[in-house]
Structure formats: structure tokens, C-alpha cells
Amino acid sequence: MNAKTRRLTVEIFRFNPQDPDATPGTECYEIDESPYMTLYIVLTRIREEMDASLQFDFSCRSAICGSCGMLVNGRPMLACRTLTASLPQHIRLYPLPVFELVGDLSVDTGRWFRNMVQQVEGWIHERAPFDPDAQEERMSDDESLAIYESDRCIECGCCVASCGVANLKPGFAGPAGLNRMARFMMDPRDARDDEAWFDVVSNEDGVFGCIGMMACHDVCPKELPLLEVYAYLRRKTLAAGFR
Amino acid sequence: MKSRSLHTTDVLVIGGGLAGERCAMEAAAEGLEVTILSLVPPRRSHSCAAQGGMQAALGNCVKGEGDNPDWHFLDTVRGSDWGADQEVARMFVDEAPRAVRELAHFGVPWTRVRPGNNDYFVKGEPVVIREAEENAGLLMHRDFGGTAKWRTCYASAGTGHAILYAIDSEVIRLGIDVWDRCEALALIHENGRCWGAIARSLRTGELTAVLANATVIATGGYGRIYGKYTTNATINYGSGAAIAFETGVVPLGNMEAVQFHPTGLWPSGILVTEGCRGDGGHLLNRELERFMVQREPEKQELASRDVVSRHMMDQIQNGNGAESGYGPHLWLDLRHLGAEHLHQKLREVVDICRDFAGIDPAQSMIPVRPTQHYSMGGIRVNKDGQAYGMAGLFAAGEAACWDMHGFNRLGGNSLAETIVAGRLVGRSVAAFARREKLDTGTALARRFLDACEADIAAWLARTGDGPRIYAIQSRMAEIMINKVGIFRNGPDLEQAVSELQDCLHDCGHAVLHSKGPGMNPELSDALRLQGMIRLAITIASGALARTESRGAHFRRDFPLRDDRHWLKRTLARWPADTTSPRLSYEPVGLIDLPPGHRGYGKAEWIELGKSLEEYNQSVGTLQDAEGRLASEEPQGSRMSWGAWKSVATTTGTSK
Numbered sequence: 013m014n015a016k017t018r019r020l021t022v023e024i025f026r027f028n029p030q031d032p033d034a035t036p037g038t039e040c041y042e043i044d045e046s047p048y049m050t051l052y053i054v055l056t057r058i059r060e061e062m063d064a065s066l067q068f069d070f071s072c073r074s075a076i077c078g079s080c081g082m083l084v085n086g087r088p089m090l091a092c093r094t095l096t097a098s099l100p101q102h103i104r105l106y107p108l109p110v111f112e113l114v115g116d117l118s119v120d121t122g123r124w125f126r127n128m129v130q131q132v133e134g135w136i137h138e139r140a141p142f143d144p145d146a147q148e149e150r151m152s153d154d155e156s157l158a159i160y161e162s163d164r165c166i167e168c169g170c171c172v173a174s175c176g177v178a179n180l181k182p183g184f185a186g187p188a189g190l191n192r193m194a195r196f197m198m199d200p201r202d203a204r205d206d207e208a209w210f211d212v213v214s215n216e217d218g219v220f221g222c223i224g225m226m227a228c229h230d231v232c233p234k235e236l237p238l239l240e241v242y243a244y245l246r247r248k249t250l251a252a253g254f255r
Numbered sequence: 256m257k258s259r260s261l262h263t264t265d266v267l268v269i270g271g272g273l274a275g276e277r278c279a280m281e282a283a284a285e286g287l288e289v290t291i292l293s294l295v296p297p298r299r300s301h302s303c304a305a306q307g308g309m310q311a312a313l314g315n316c317v318k319g320e321g322d323n324p325d326w327h328f329l330d331t332v333r334g335s336d337w338g339a340d341q342e343v344a345r346m347f348v349d350e351a352p353r354a355v356r357e358l359a360h361f362g363v364p365w366t367r368v369r370p371g372n373n374d375y376f377v378k379g380e381p382v383v384i385r386e387a388e389e390n391a392g393l394l395m396h397r398d399f400g401g402t403a404k405w406r407t408c409y410a411s412a413g414t415g416h417a418i419l420y421a422i423d424s425e426v427i428r429l430g431i432d433v434w435d436r437c438e439a440l441a442l443i444h445e446n447g448r449c450w451g452a453i454a455r456s457l458r459t460g461e462l463t464a465v466l467a468n469a470t471v472i473a474t475g476g477y478g479r480i481y482g483k484y485t486t487n488a489t490i491n492y493g494s495g496a497a498i499a500f501e502t503g504v505v506p507l508g509n510m511e512a513v514q515f516h517p518t519g520l521w522p523s524g525i526l527v528t529e530g531c532r533g534d535g536g537h538l539l540n541r542e543l544e545r546f547m548v549q550r551e552p553e554k555q556e557l558a559s560r561d562v563v564s565r566h567m568m569d570q571i572q573n574g575n576g577a578e579s580g581y582g583p584h585l586w587l588d589l590r591h592l593g594a595e596h597l598h599q600k601l602r603e604v605v606d607i608c609r610d611f612a613g614i615d616p617a618q619s620m621i622p623v624r625p626t627q628h629y630s631m632g633g634i635r636v637n638k639d640g641q642a643y644g645m646a647g648l649f650a651a652g653e654a655a656c657w658d659m660h661g662f663n664r665l666g667g668n669s670l671a672e673t674i675v676a677g678r679l680v681g682r683s684v685a686a687f688a689r690r691e692k693l694d695t696g697t698a699l700a701r702r703f704l705d706a707c708e709a710d711i712a713a714w715l716a717r718t719g720d721g722p723r724i725y726a727i728q729s730r731m732a733e734i735m736i737n738k739v740g741i742f743r744n745g746p747d748l749e750q751a752v753s754e755l756q757d758c759l760h761d762c763g764h765a766v767l768h769s770k771g772p773g774m775n776p777e778l779s780d781a782l783r784l785q786g787m788i789r790l791a792i793t794i795a796s797g798a799l800a801r802t803e804s805r806g807a808h809f810r811r812d813f814p815l816r817d818d819r820h821w822l823k824r825t826l827a828r829w830p831a832d833t834t835s836p837r838l839s840y841e842p843v844g845l846i847d848l849p850p851g852h853r854g855y856g857k858a859e860w861i862e863l864g865k866s867l868e869e870y871n872q873s874v875g876t877l878q879d880a881e882g883r884l885a886s887e888e889p890q891g892s893r894m895s896w897g898a899w900k901s902v903a904t905t906t907g908t909s910k
Binding site: 028029030031032047048050059060061063064065066067069070071072073074075076077078079093114115120121122123125126129130133134135136138142144145146147148149150151152153155156157159160163164166167196199201202234 | 295304353362395
């Protein structure tokens with residue numbers, strides 16, 4: 013072993029809500045660091061070698077699926093792409109706040125996001141039924157690229173966990189919800205006009221609930237331009253409000 | 256706490272990825288009640304990791320001009336090394352254009368044709384091509400391996416993500432019930448009829464018997480059998496195939512057909528899309544030579560995946576790999592494409608390289624190595640997606656052997672399959688559920704619940720110093736990658752089968768270290784292990800028995816494709832109380848395009864030795880004897896006999 017190899021201390025929040033005898037607390041695990049070690053490797057090794065009861069979520073392990081959001085030394089991030097080399101020797105892992113706890117580091121982002129999608133009706137409101145024999149509707153590539161830009165959200169929940177309002181106020185659409193609204197507002201295939209959007213966007217559960225602390229913008233692993241998204245939403249709703 | 260319950264539904268879909276969700280939409284649109292089980296929230300399914308695109312013959316750009324389903328058919332069947340069912344391939348290519356356009360309707364932000372001059376790379380050279388004004392704003396295509404035309408529709412390198420979000424949005428709009436964090440442990444079945452499944456909650460560990468009139472398995476591939484040597488997500492256990500196998504009645508088809516993707520990021524195994532080579536990326540060896548130019552002058556880096564992966568492994572085994580602390584690899588060079596192209600068209604590749612290799616592909620070469628990627632094999636179904644030997648059970652997508660891929664799938668054909676099969680199989684499922692009645696008692700459900708509970712109790716009760724499940728898992732993975740990988744041979748495969756049998760034996764004695772209440776991650780893994788080992792044994796046994804090379808199945812000791820003896824599909828069943836699979840064979844299906852040269856790879860093979868008429872005559876009877884259930888339309892009804900002749904050229908290429 014390289015003399016410079018660090019021995020990491022990984023302090024992990026533990027609580028199994030299914031166990032009537034369990035009380036919330038933390039446990040520490042010691043593990044030798046290896047080159048290019050990510051938190052995915054760390055947590056998998058802890059489960060396989062030290063504590064098989066440890067709950068956490070990974071799926072793609074390539075920062076695409078959004079399963080593994082957690083608080084790493086207090087900051088929401090994707091565990092799979094976080095290199096231990098970028099962290100101090102003592103690593104504290106906690107589940108994301110806001111979301112219901114499934115157990116240990118695993119939280120229920122799935123239900124939260126499904127509710128959000130229902131709240132903002134995050135699907136294309138079609139202008140006419142699909143005609144299977146017609147050529148596709150045209151759209152400029154620039155327009156498509158702009159939609160793709162905000163469609164890239166992977167619903168990992170890091171922004172929601174970092175949001176002061178979402179932490180306090182259950183009905184708030186959250187940064188990801190606002191981004192989802194903008195994504196459909198700018199899509200020419202969606203039949204909703206500014207008026208129709210007004211009721212969803214322009215209230216305290218929508219863009220005017222945001223108090224502008226912008227931690228969301230800083231923590232987003234996909235680097236979505238959330239600052240611009242909110243400006244776009246405010247502009248659109250103000251225009252609709254004055255009409 | 257209630258630990259078991261009963262639920263009934265018209266249609267049960269096991270698997271919340273693209274194939275499962277698209278199938279569910281079709282049934283829900285018919286007014287049927289649908290329940291989806293998904294290991295993860297559906298948007299986190301492995302479908303989201305598909306990067307490069309979806310093939311559909313629209314022919315919207317200059318390099319795709321003249322494309323049509325006939326070309327797509329030719330490419331797909333040649334790609335399959337003639338292992339595909341050609342009627343299914345035909346159904347697929349005819350439906351793909353509608354499927355891709357429907358996705359545009361659902362909001363997928365496809366890349367569109369930019370009229371005027373565009374800069375592309377073709378066979379290593381920069382070219383400027385003028386896209387016509389009249390095609391402005393139609394769906395754009397990129398080049399992919401093994402295709403005669405640019406045909407792959409895409410949304411940067413996040414195509415799977417964009418499609419999955421659009422489809423899941425439709426599922427939510429339709430109000431389809433999704434049980435996320437839920438796993439199917441066993442199918443409920445009796446006398447060749449499936450009546451749903453036993454579901455286990457991955458939140459609480461509770462069991463539910465879900466009684467369903469029709470059941471669909473769409474659980475994707477089994478890449479995790481190869482442990483860390485796969486591009487697949489950590490949830491790709493192949494459990495859908497495993498529970499169908501467990502019935503003893505339903506056969507798995509062509510399990511030995513395992514695809515290795517040429518460009519897994521080394522050493523993490525994370526996928527780097529074929530779109531990189533489609534857009535002009537180069538493969539280089541340690542001398543920075545483009546070895547593919549000499550090996551495959553016609554297709555170069557864009558031969559089919561099986562062929563490219565073999566050339567890459569040849570390079571590595573001949574000492575031409577670049578060295579790293581983790582062993583030799585090759586290079587994927589995208590630097591000449593430029594930062595702007597990479598950022599717009601291959602954005603997710605830039606992210607992955609930054610996050611997992613610490614490099615910027617505009618500045619540095621990417622270390623890559625062939626990595627297990629896709630299972631062409633799976634639950635054998637007829638052209639309606641109806642499983643052999645089990646009425647009321649359907650399968651779609653990677654979990655199925657529908658069989659449009661044969662022994663090698665083309666890039667861009669798997670995303671397309673999920674949507675096309677979802678549409679077509681979904682319709683058959685809906686028709687079945689409308690026609691048939693849910694007619695079984697709770698006694699049957701209780702029997703299967705009891706069996707699952709007993710299995711769980713046995714795992715929790717076992718004590719002592721038996722092996723750990725994670726040790727068995729990683730042993731299985733090492734056997735698979737070392738002995739059932741890209742290059743195979745008889746002695747290695749024999750050893751693999753015997754060593755995997757040891758794993759299976761160990762599994763029966765393994766001891767859990769975690770026994771607490773709730774979902775218990777170790778118990779969850781343990782419940783999957785036997786099924787995974789059985790799949791592994793079946794892959795190795797099928798590979799050992801198949802004494803030829805076809806597509807991704809390559810035997811060093813039998814290097815030629817042997818149409819005389821092996822133009823057939825392997826079927827494997829695992830009868831109750833046995834320790835090995837039983838193999839049998841059926842014809843690949845009706846043949847329209849006669850076996851020949853693929854246009855890349857080896858130009859030698861062993862001839863069929865009889866007429867196609869003779870071959871085709873016995874297909875129906877022999878498949879029926881293997882348990883094929885009647886399809887809604889007769890076999891052959893969807894063939895377009897001879898249509899390929901209008902496009903086939905002597906060289907087999909036109910790009």
C-alpha cells in the first residue's frame with residue numbers, strides 16, 4: 013500500500029423506520045482510500061464488507077439517473093460521481109432533507125417528483141391527437157436545443173434539498189418544478205398559453221414563492237441555468253398579468 | 256404491521272423502463288386497469304442511460320437520403336448475423352418511423368435538421384454538407400455502426416433520458432398506477448397460464464400477491480451477472496427472465512448472445528455512446544494508429560459492435576493496448592470534433608469524461624475497452640410478444656427474445672425496440688386482457704405467497720460460517736468475464752459451467768449477515784442470486800453447445816458461422832428440481848433475406864446446404880413443437896417478401 017494512502021472515516025446517518033427498536037444516530041466506518049474512489053465504491057464496499065444492512069440508492073452509477081443524491085459534508089450532491097479525493101479525511105453522509113426517509117441514506121424522491129409532475133401537469137398538452145401517418149411537425153434545431161437544455165433535469169432532488177422554501181413549505185413546486193414549468197412553457201407543441209400557465213406559475217407555490225437564495229443553482233449536478241429559468245418565468249407571468 | 260396482501264388488476268407490467276411503460280400506455284388507453292412494478296422510480300430506470308439514439312428510416316438528411324424500411328431491414332438482419340426472426344425485424348422497421356414521430360408528439364426534444372452548410376466527419380475526413388431548406392426542422396439523423404444510411408434520431412447524447420421523461424409523463428397523465436421500489440419475486444401460474452406475480456416492497460419488505468389477467472415482463476437485461484464488467488446499471492439483475500425461467504415451462508432464447516460495447520470508459524465501465532464514432536470519433540491503439548481502417552476498410556470504426564469489439568480485443572491481446580494502472584485499454588479520440596460539437600451533440604459524454612475520468616474530451620483522448628452491454632437473448636416470445644408455453648405472459652424490450660437482434664444488435668435499435676415493441680406488444684396485451692377473463696382463486700395466490708415467504712424465512716434462518724452472497728456474486732462475475740466473454744472456447748466454457756455450478760451450490764449454503772426488519776438490502780440481493788447464477792449457467796451452457804461463431808458469440812475453436820448446423824435459435828428451460836438447463840433448438844424464423852456476407856467482418860461461412868423454401872416450410876411446425884402459442888395473425892402475415900431486393904446492392908453499403 014502506498015504510504016500516502018489515506019484511511020477515511022465515513023460517518024453515516026443510520027435509521028431504519030421499519031425497525032420499532034431503532035433510534036436515529038450515526039455510525040462510523042474506516043476504509044482505505046484507493047485511486048479514483050467514488051462514494052459509490054465506498055458505500056458498496058461498506059455494505060459488502062462491513063455492514064450489510066446499510067441502505068442507499070444507486071442505479072446508473074454514472075450521474076444520469078438521479079438516484080443517489082445525499083448530503084456530503086452538508087452539501088447535496090450525487091454520491092456516484094463524487095471522488096473521495098475531493099473530500100477531507102472525515103466524510104459525513106446524511107440523507108437529503110425534504111423527502112420522506114426510506115432508511116439510512118435512502119429517501120423517497122420518486123413520490124415527491126411524481127406529485128410535482130401532477131401539480132405542474134408536466135406533460136405535453138396536445139393541440140391535436142397524434143396522426144401516425146403524418147410527417148413530424150417541424151421545429152427549429154435552436155428551439156429544440158433550448159428545450160433540451162431544461163429537459164436535462166434528472167430529478168435527483170439536490171436543488172429541492174438545498175432550497176430554503178422547499179424545506180419549510182410542502183406545496184412549493186421547488187426549483188425542479190419551476191424548471192419543469194419553463195420547459196413546457198417554451199415548447200411550441202404545448203397548447204397551454206400564458207393565461208393557462210398563470211395560475212400554476214404565478215403564486216406562492218410557483219415562481220413567486222422563491223426567495224432568491226439560489227443555492228439550487230449552485231448545487232445542480234447538471235448545471236441547469238436555474239437563474240435564467242426563474243427570470244424567464246417571472247417575465248412571462250408578469251407579461252400575462254398585465255395583459 | 257400487515258406483511259402480506261392481495262391486489263387485482265387487469266394488466267400487470269413488471270419493469271418501469273421504456274418497454275414496460277410504453278406497453279402499459281397501450282393497455283391503459285384501452286380502458287384497462289394497469290399496475291406497473293418498478294425497482295426504482297421509473298425515471299431512474301436503465302432506459303435513461305441510453306445515450307446515442309433511436310433508429311428510424313425517415314431519410315431526412317443528405318447522408319440519409321433514400322433511406323426506407325427496406326434498408327433498415329437489411330442492416331438489422333445483417334447485423335444479427337442472420338440470427339434474427341425476419342418477420343419481427345420487418346414489423347420493427349415498418350413501425351419505427353411512427354414510433355419516433357409519436358415521441359416527437361409527446362415532447363422529446365429531438366435534434367432537428369439545420370438547413371444550409373453543416374460540418375461533419377465522414378471516415379476520418381471533415382466534410383461540409385448542405386442540408387436542404389425543404390428538410391429544415393425535420394428530425395435529424397446521425398451515423399451509427401452497421402448501417403447503410405444515417406438513420407439514428409437523437410437528442411444530444413441524452414436520448415434515452417429525453418424519451419423516458421416524455422413516456423413517463425404520459426404514464427402519469429394517464430394516471431397509471433406505478434409501484435416504485437417494488438420487485439417481482441415469482442410468477443403466479445398454473446397449467447400453462449400466468450395469473451400475475453408476487454411483489455415485494457423495497458420500502459418495507461412486505462409481500463403482495465398481484466393477480467392479473469395479463470402479465471408483461473419488461474425488466475431489461477442481466478448485465479450485473481458480469482459484475483463490474485458491464486455498462487449496465489446496478490439494478491440490471493435480469494430478474495424478469497429469471498422468474499420466467501423459474502416456471503420451468505417458459506424457455507429463454509439465445510442466452511449465449513451477449514453484446515459487448517466497444518467503448519466502455521476504462522476502468523469504471525460506464526458507457527460512452529456509439530454516437531461518438533458515428534459523429535467521426537476514432538479508435539486508436541498505443542501507437543495512436545487507427546487500427547480499424549486497416550481491419551475494416553469499408554466501415555472502419557462503424558462496423559457492427561461485435562466486430563469492432565473483437566478487433567479491439569485483438570489489439571489488446573497482441574500487446575497494442577495502452578497501459579494504465581488498471582490494465583491495458585485503447586483510446587477513443589474525439590479531439591478533432593471540436594469543443595462546440597462535443598458540447599452540443601455529445602454533451603453527456605463530456606460530463607461523463609469529466610466526472611469519471613477527470614478529462615475533457617476536447618483536449619484529451621478517452622480510455623476505453625469493450626464492456627458487457629446488452630443481452631440479445633431473453634424470454635422467448637412469439638411475434639405478439641406472447642411467451643412460449645405460458646398463456647397470459649408477455650415480454651417486451653431487452654428482457655424478451657422477440658428476436659429482431661439475433662446474435663448482434665445494432666446501436667440505436669434497442670431504444671427503438673422498446674417503443675416499437677411497447678406499441679405492438681401493448682396492443683396484443685390489451686386485446687388478450689379484453690378477450691380473456693381473470694379467473695383464478697386466492698388459493699393459488701396463497702400457495703405462491705407461502706413459497707416466497709418460506710424462501711425468505713430459510714435465508715433468514717440459516718446461520719453458521721457459510722459463504723457470503725457478495726463473494727459468490729463477484730466469483731460469478733470473474734468467471735463470466737474471463738471465460739464467457741468476447742472470445743470463447745470449449746475448455747474455458749466447460750470450466751465456466753462447472754465453476755458456476757459450484758456458485759449455485761454455494762448459494763444454497765450462503766449466510767446473511769443482516770437480518771433486521773424492513774427491505775434489508777442484503778436479503779434483497781440474496782433473493783436475486785439463485786436466478787442470476789442460473790442465467791449465467793444458461794449463457795455458458797448455450798455458448799458451449801453452439802459450436803460455431805455467429806454475431807457476438809465467437810468461438811476461437813469454431814471461428815466460422817455455420818448455417819448448415821446452426822441457423823437456429825437456442826431455447827433453454829430449467830425444469831423443476833434439476834441443476835442444469837435443458838437445451839433445445841428451433842429455426843430462427845421465416846427467412847426472406849438469404850444468409851450471406853454482412854458487409855463487414857469475416858467473408859467466409861458454412862453454407863446452409865438446402866433451399867430457403869425447404870427451410871421455411873418446417874419453421875411453423877418446429878416452433879409450435881417448442882411451445883410457440885398462436886399469434887393473432889398467422890405466421891408470415893407481416894413479411895414483405897423480396898422487398899429488400901429494391902435496395903440491396905452488391906457491396907451492401909451506400910453511405
